[in-house]
Amino acid sequence: MVEEVKPRVKTPKSAAAGEVVTIKALISHPMESGQRKGADGNLIPRRIINRFTCDLNGVNVIDVAIDPAVSTNPYFEFDAKVDAAGEFKFTWYDDDGSIYEDVKPIAIG
Amino acid sequence: MHRTATTVAALGLALAGAAFADPVEDTLVIEAGDGSTIEIVTKAPAPEHLKDVMDWVYSGWHYREDETRALERDDFDNPGMVYVDRGLDMWNAAIGKGGESCAGCHQGPESMAGLRAVTPRVDEKTGKLMTVESYVNECVTERMGLEAWNWTGNEMKDMLALISMQSRGMPVNVAIDGAAAPFWEKGKEIYYTRFGQLEMSCASCHEDNQGKFIRADHLSQGQINGFPTYRLKDAGILSAQQRFVGCVRDTRAETFKAGSDEFTALELYVASRGNGLSVEGVAVRH
Numbered sequence: 001m002v003e004e005v006k007p008r009v010k011t012p013k014s015a016a017a018g019e020v021v022t023i024k025a026l027i028s029h030p031m032e033s034g035q036r037k038g039a040d041g042n043l044i045p046r047r048i049i050n051r052f053t054c055d056l057n058g059v060n061v062i063d064v065a066i067d068p069a070v071s072t073n074p075y076f077e078f079d080a081k082v083d084a085a086g087e088f089k090f091t092w093y094d095d096d097g098s099i100y101e102d103v104k105p106i107a108i109g
Numbered sequence: 110m111h112r113t114a115t116t117v118a119a120l121g122l123a124l125a126g127a128a129f130a131d132p133v134e135d136t137l138v139i140e141a142g143d144g145s146t147i148e149i150v151t152k153a154p155a156p157e158h159l160k161d162v163m164d165w166v167y168s169g170w171h172y173r174e175d176e177t178r179a180l181e182r183d184d185f186d187n188p189g190m191v192y193v194d195r196g197l198d199m200w201n202a203a204i205g206k207g208g209e210s211c212a213g214c215h216q217g218p219e220s221m222a223g224l225r226a227v228t229p230r231v232d233e234k235t236g237k238l239m240t241v242e243s244y245v246n247e248c249v250t251e252r253m254g255l256e257a258w259n260w261t262g263n264e265m266k267d268m269l270a271l272i273s274m275q276s277r278g279m280p281v282n283v284a285i286d287g288a289a290a291p292f293w294e295k296g297k298e299i300y301y302t303r304f305g306q307l308e309m310s311c312a313s314c315h316e317d318n319q320g321k322f323i324r325a326d327h328l329s330q331g332q333i334n335g336f337p338t339y340r341l342k343d344a345g346i347l348s349a350q351q352r353f354v355g356c357v358r359d360t361r362a363e364t365f366k367a368g369s370d371e372f373t374a375l376e377l378y379v380a381s382r383g384n385g386l387s388v389e390g391v392a393v394r395h
Binding site: 004006008010024026028071072073075 | 185186188190191194195344
């Protein structure tokens with residue numbers, strides 16, 4: 001009924017040229033580890049976000065490999081150096097093949 | 110060397126214990142998702158009916174560690190906001206049998222501003238004590254033609270989170286006189302009744318011993334102005350009556366059910382103990 005996976009990103013709207021800014025990225029996701037059993041005694045199949053990337057104007061800022069020990073709704077906070085205006089592109093890769101994306105513009109000034 | 114390390118560790122523990130013994134003096138200003146800031150009243154003079162037992166009422170926020178308190182200062186860091194977002198999607202979705210949505214009748218969720226601050230309250234027409242959950246289920250069953258939502262189910266708590274957020278920063282102000290008086294008296298009686306094999310009442314912990322530790326738990330005043338709250342332990346959202354279930358269970362009693370008349374009356378009484386504190390929308394606790 002309601003889609004359970006939803007990316008949320010917080011970036012500053014603008015930065016001085018060369019400034020290092022803090023970025024916060026969270027995605028709501030169950031991060032089912034694949035090691036838990038359901039009520040019927042069978043293993044619940046693994047379904048996690050296995051990779052998260054952030055690019056600024058096509059240049060990679062961070063590329064994270066994620067394993068099952070990461071808990072539900074994974075949240076990353078990291079820094080990026082902004083040399084020119086443009087946009088941040090965030091991508092989350094799901095075990096089930098889904099790819100979730102979000103884009104945030106950033107201005108210089 | 111080993112002995113020195115032990116001494117340092119012991120000293121650290123002792124200091125931490127001292128620092129945590131009472132509610133921390135601190136102020137809560139929340140940076141909202143839209144960039145605005147909201148000042149939250151987390152300490153207020155006790156309401157009239159509590160004057161002879163305490164001078165001040167404190168939000169449970171004051172009893173949590175620095176890191177937990179910090180999570181509530183920024184909406185982005187508050188994991189409860191994920192549930193508010195889900196509630197908003199549900200609000201706008203045509204989920205009713207005839208394609209009805211919450212937004213169809215009530216427009217934006219802002220129309221619910223103030224509701225969380227004054228519930229539980231007595232419905233004038235039916236004379237029933239209504240919580241936010243009872244209002245939601247009334248709409249779901251009577252106007253949307255659906256099965257009632259599980260009182261503590263995901264849909265209900267997402268919606269509860271969304272509706273509570275609309276009253277964030279408003280002072281809790283539940284009525285305890287008039288039609289509400291008999292419910293309030295019943296809630297008060299439950300509050301002071303000892304339950305379970307451990308024979309503990311709400312007051313045993315949250316009135317007589319607030320600020321102290323019960324094993325590893327730092328006892329707060331048991332205020333519910335922050336509910337529904339994101340509980341780190343559960344990695345999920347928790348409603349006030351769900352918390353009551355947990356508390357009564359811990360006294361080794363058979364508990365009342367969430368949504369029962371008993372717990373709804375208790376919710377009114379406990380809410381009234383926090384009259385004057387701000388609704389926190391979706392708080393963060395551990």
